[in-house]
Amino acid sequence: MMGIYVRNLGNRKMATCQVLVLCAVLLLVAMPVFAALTGDLHGTVIDPKGSVVEGAKISVRSTATGAVREVNSDSRGEFAALQLEIGIYEVRIEKAGFRTSITNADIRSGEQTQLNLSLELGSVAESVTVEGTTGASTLLTCAFSLLTSNSPKTSPVMVSAFPSGCSLA
Numbered sequence: 001m002m003g004i005y006v007r008n009l010g011n012r013k014m015a016t017c018q019v020l021v022l023c024a025v026l027l028l029v030a031m032p033v034f035a036a037l038t039g040d041l042h043g044t045v046i047d048p049k050g051s052v053v054e055g056a057k058i059s060v061r062s063t064a065t066g067a068v069r070e071v072n073s074d075s076r077g078e079f080a081a082l083q084l085e086i087g088i089y090e091v092r093i094e095k096a097g098f099r100t101s102i103t104n105a106d107i108r109s110g111e112q113t114q115l116n117l118s119l120e121l122g123s124v125a126e127s128v129t130v131e132g133t134t135g136a137s138t139l140l141t142c143a144f145s146l147l148t149s150n151s152p153k154t155s156p157v158m159v160s161a162f163p164s165g166c167s168l169a
Contacts, residue, residue: 039107041081043115045073045093052077053119056095060105063088091115098122 041060045053056073060081073079084107093101098119105113 037086037109038083039086039109040112041084041089041091041105041107041115042112043079043091043117045077045079045095046116046118047098048118048121053095053098056093056098056119059092059094060084061090061092063090063104091117093117093119095119 043058045056045058047053052073052075054073054075054077056077056079058071058073058079058081060069060071061067062085064087065085067085069081069084071079071081086107086109089105089107091103091105099122101117101119103115103117105115107113
C-alpha cells in the first residue's frame with residue numbers, strides 16, 4: 001500500500017512540474033504582446049555656439065494620428081516627451097530670435113530616442129501696415145521734413161516746432 005502512495009506522490013510532483021514548465025513557456029511566448037507600445041523622446045537644444053537654449057517650445061506631432069504634444073526645454077536645454085505611441089513624429093522647435101527647426105524622429109517600442117538639435121540664429125523682421133490714405137501721406141511728409149531740416153547731419157533731432165500740418169496726434 002505504501003508503494004502505491006509513493007507512486008501517486010511521484011506522479012503529482014511530475015504533473016506539477018509539467019504545469020510550471022507549460023506556464024513558463026506560455027509566459028515567454030506571450031511577453032511580446034504585453035510589451036510597451038510606447039517610447040520616449042529626449043533631447044537637447046543648443047545654439048550655434050554650443051550654448052544651451054532654455055525655454056524653446058518643442059512640438060511633437062504624430063504623422064499617423066496628428067496628435068500633438070508640446071514641451072519646453074529646461075535650464076539645461078533639455079526636453080522630454082514621454083510615453084509617445086510608437087511611430088514617426090515631426091519635431092518642431094521654436095524660440096524667438098532663432099529659425100524654426102523641423103526634423104523627424106522614429107519612436108520605437110520601449111526605447112528612448114535621443115534628438116540633439118542646434119538652432120540657427122534668425123533675423124528679426126518687423127512689418128508695418130498702413131491702411132487708408134487720410135493722414136498717412138501727411139505723417140510721412142512730416143517725418144521726412146523733421147529728418148532733413150537739421151543742417152548738421154550728426155546732431156540729434158530736436159524739435160521745438162513742427163512744420164505746418166504736422167502734430168503729435
